[in-house]
Amino acid sequence: MTEFPQSTAGADALGELLPPLTQNQAAIEAARCLMCYDAPCTHACPTHIDIPKFIKKIATENLRGSARAILESNLLGATCARVCPVEELCEGACVLGAEHKPIAIGRLQRHAMDFVYGKGIDLFRPGQATGKKVAVIGAGPAGLSCAGELAKRGHSVTLFEKRDLGGGLSTYGIIGLREPVEVAMAEVRMIEKLGVKVETGKEFGAGLSLTDLNADFAAVFFGVGLGATPALGIPGEDHIIDGLEYIEQSKVDAGNLVVGDNVVVVGAGNTAIDCATIAKRLGAGRVTMVYRRTENEMTAYPHEYDFIKREGVNFSFLTQPVGVHSENGTVKSLECVRMSLGASDASGRPAPQPVAGSEFFLAADQIVKAIGQQKPSLAAQLKLKTEKGFIQVSANFETNLPGVYAGGDCIRARGAASTVMAVQDGKLAARAIHERLVARG
């Protein structure tokens, strides 16, 4: 693996937002947990971490045991402690939430994770070698989880990653304010210590084919995520910056990130909010988020929307970009049209319709788009069966090709994509792969 990227300019502005809990803060919060039986927080967690168990271990200062309880269900506990939409998952289900304040489960999980990573404690060892080899494609949360779980079971795993660093969106796609790169890097190292061979700069399709893999490995798992940000299809689009690249640069090359003074972000999902946060925190005078529907339809989590409003970002709802205007290569404005909401479309949300003659100009010197990601190209490449453009898998996470598995965002045809769901996919796929390899003797 390559070295950590060294944070330079803007490191403080985008430094981790939430400070760690002190042991005393953590102990007091942990003591507040009722220790529900068959707890709803555990049910709501996609990886079903035994949350009362890890919290009570914090209360008794058994932090090593607490971390183990977390990692047994979720190998990426340090990332999930930071990026999980806890308001929609564990904390949202906390029985104290109705009339009191739910337990700060995410913060407590981070407390236990920081302890073991801070002390360099290895909680798991590779399982007894089975002699079976598995290839995992993509070192994002799904791939890391799958690779780690297989290594714990003694399989020999090679993890191929096209980028320079492992971690996937944890490394490149989530702003440092929520998850510093170091956290994802530590998790990659932990997976490596389990015996997983991580090969970065190896892209599937570029000199690495399924035929090659099938020759060397007994099973293959694809955790390849989604594609690039799709095109808006408007004149001047080449002046628009891809939001995912904007975030990536803020994390691994912040010193060279250029931030405008008047930034327009197209989109209203969680990635768009991250882009707006970067712009605002790195010095933009004005940041405007442009969305063709209203706040009722936006896909960002409510807590993210609350956050970005407090950051002082403006919103232009019912607004659709129609063209970028520039002079001498410099962006001057984004031309937009007003929209009105009509009948529901295929997504179940009201379809926005342009209002004739309502064109207007939004002054801007930088335009960033964050309007989702393209469907995985892998499906067409391998002629995999799909569902709504996503790779179709069985209950065992197996594609229509025997021995070829997939998980994470690339299979998320239903529900919102999230890191923790990807971790669960990787974990369950690893179980299925293990069953397959063991059954075959």
Added chain:
Amino acid sequence: MKGWWHVADLSIDFAGIGSPNPFWLASAPPSNSGMQVHRAFEAGWGGAVWKTIGAPVLNVSNRYGAWHYGGQKMLAINNVELISDRPLEVNLREIAEVKRAWPDRAVVVSAMVESKPEIWHDIIRRIQDTGADGIELNYGCPHGMSERGMGSAVGQVPEYCEQITRWVMEVAKIPVIVKLTPNISDIVMPARAAVAAGANAVSLINTLNSIIGVDLDTLEITPNIGGKGGHGGYAGPAVKPIALNMLAALGRDAVVGGSKMPISGMGGISTWRDAAEFLLLGAGSLQVCTAVMHYGFRIVEDLCDGLSNWMDEKGFAKISDVVGGSLNRVSDFNHFDLSFRAVARIDQGKCIRCNLCYVACNDTAHQCIDLIAKDGSLVEPQSYDIQANGKDEAVNSRPSVHVREADCVGCRLCFNVCPVEDCIHMIEEPSGRPPVTWGQLTESQREVTEDWEKMKKYREKMGIEIH
């Protein structure tokens, strides 16, 4: 307190010692000096029992340990502090000064000296010369002094207790209170000795022998005094139930209770609610230490205010109307009605579905709480799909907890573990059996109480089903 007044009269006359309210500082660090007692009286304390004076001593550092639990600080304190380490003359001078400055407050002086009549006579006379209102004999200190034949070494032997009290009473001209140690198998015995010796009152409880804990890093005792540690006196909220039981035991004893000797109650009093309970079980004055050591003298304000408001609500005009009011309710197993039946009922509107009652009942009690799904079917815990996720599914599919009342023995464990106010109620349900106590059963059908076969037949006849 402009525009607000209390109706209840909080003043007391305790064995001839007057006090504007029943709250006295217990003999302990808070009453170590004239300056402190002065400040306490300014804050509103009705009286103070001066920290024990007597034999010469030296103290150590790290003398207070504490027991914290679940994020709650100082549920109990433990100490190896000895009696006053300030010179006797200084204490006596300050006692006189405080009493002169505060004629309406109760100034009681705790004393402990070597067990010789002439030494006791001397200290009693010197205390009386200060103008103090009363004397408390410290027969309770369980550490440091007991090893020297004083404190609990006296309190644990009723004969010593009686003998020394007699010496004191030979010269005492002001009321004498005998302070009892709880480090004894039957608290009634030393109290009877105090009655026999002619003491004017008793007070209880002193601290309990205790070791707070062991440091898991150093393997030393906590607190560590130069690498060593040992038993110290245990006090604070955690000891209150023990104190209440001992207080009630004296009130119910024919000799002690029958003598109408006043009892000064202490042991974990932290709030006015605790205070009211001590009064109801027979305490005529109340002493406080740990709560003051935790929060300072200011707590007396709510002790008085809360007690007053409660008395007004209940229609008690004066403290003596409250004292002993619940003693007639104290009984023992032999006299409990075996036909009394209560069952747990869960208020589904209030229940937050933490399932603590479920696991407590099923793992450790009588297995009569079920998890019921929305469609009415019985469900097992953790029976959800491994791919389930999100708060909506977790919350909406969560089963509710239901008591099978026919199988409920009314043990009250669920009631105790429920974290929600007023959610589980113990409902009295007529058992349909005539009232009978174990005492009556033993008298009328002794064979039932001695032979399991007879018991079985008795149960069948009475319709007592054990699940």
